[in-house]
């Protein structure tokens with residue numbers, strides 16, 4: 414390489430570092446200041462269809478997160494949140510919070526651990542890293558729906574602008590290599606309907622499960638097939654209300670069907686485009702859609718259900734696989750924060 418080329422490269426690199434540092438400084442300033450109080454007074458959150466009776470509550474107690482609107486200044490503490498990342502377990506979300514901190518250029522003393530804001534409630538975990546809020550949601554639609562209600566109220570009270578929600582999970586793959594990452598294109602319930610059923614006053618209400626097509630496209634564009642070393646695909650997800658019978662496993666405590674019925678079921682759903690099964694995507698998609706929040710579900714397959722029911726991968730392998738959805742979502746967040754991208758999409762039109 415010529416000296417001149419080298420000099421040019423160094424100059425370019427210096428410029429890049431300078432501009433990144435500037436963005437990081439802006440980010441830190443924004444976090445330190447929280448929401449400008451004056452601005453916050455005039456602003457409303459960008460969420461739609463919120464409960465009109467919330468205005469009557471003073472305080473509103475977010476019981477499962479150990480937060481209340483009188484004790485916490487929501488705009489100040491949560492006003493800068495732009496990304497809400499959710500996953501089943503507390504340890505995954507703490508790990509992601511620590512990972513995303515480095516990814517977005519924030520630092521913490523190595524001897525210090527992130528604080529779980531919701532620890533005292535002993536239900537879910539909640540970690541805040543600058544504009545990223547990380548929450549665990551437990552197992553199943555009822556569990557994720559409770560924490561989603563409370564997270565949406567946080568966004569609403571904090572007057573958050575255009576937050577984007579992600580679920581990063583594990584799942585059973587249907588006919589795909591374990592370790593594959595699946596971005597959900599459609600979230601279907603156990604009857605293959607693109608709805609989330611909520612029974613209110615004994616009547617079932619069917620709410621559409623709509624995920625952001627823009628976000629799916631954007632996430633797909635951030636995969637690096639040649640260097641990632643695994644596939645990332647988009648496909649339909651079946652959301653089941655149970656891990657065993659609803660997912661047609663033969664290894665639950667009860668089993669009223671025969672192996673050939675299991676095979677027929679898995680092949681049938683595979684033929685209809687289902688590539689994976691998990692347990693929260695319909696509630697996640699419907700609830701975020703109801704508030705017009707763009708959202709995406711990214712799960713790693715930890716077994717191929719056409720080959721068995723038991724999860725036989727080692728703990729090390731599972732840990733490594735769990736990182737895959739996290740890396741993709743981190744790339745998205747990094748791009749939005751530093752790539753000059755705009756998250757200006759809502760989840761109401763598709």
Ligand SMILES: O=P(O)(O)O[C@H]1O[C@H](CO)[C@@H](O)[C@H]1O
Nearest residue numbers: 500501552582583691692693
């Ligand atoms: O890995 P998480 O996010 O918990 O997701 C999947 O794993 C759990 C079952 O083991 C269900 O919650 C399912 O949706």
Ligand SMILES: O=c1cc[nH]c(=O)[nH]1
Nearest residue numbers: 583584585690691692
């Ligand atoms: O098979 C699986 C694996 C993870 N999560 C599920 O719900 N099912």
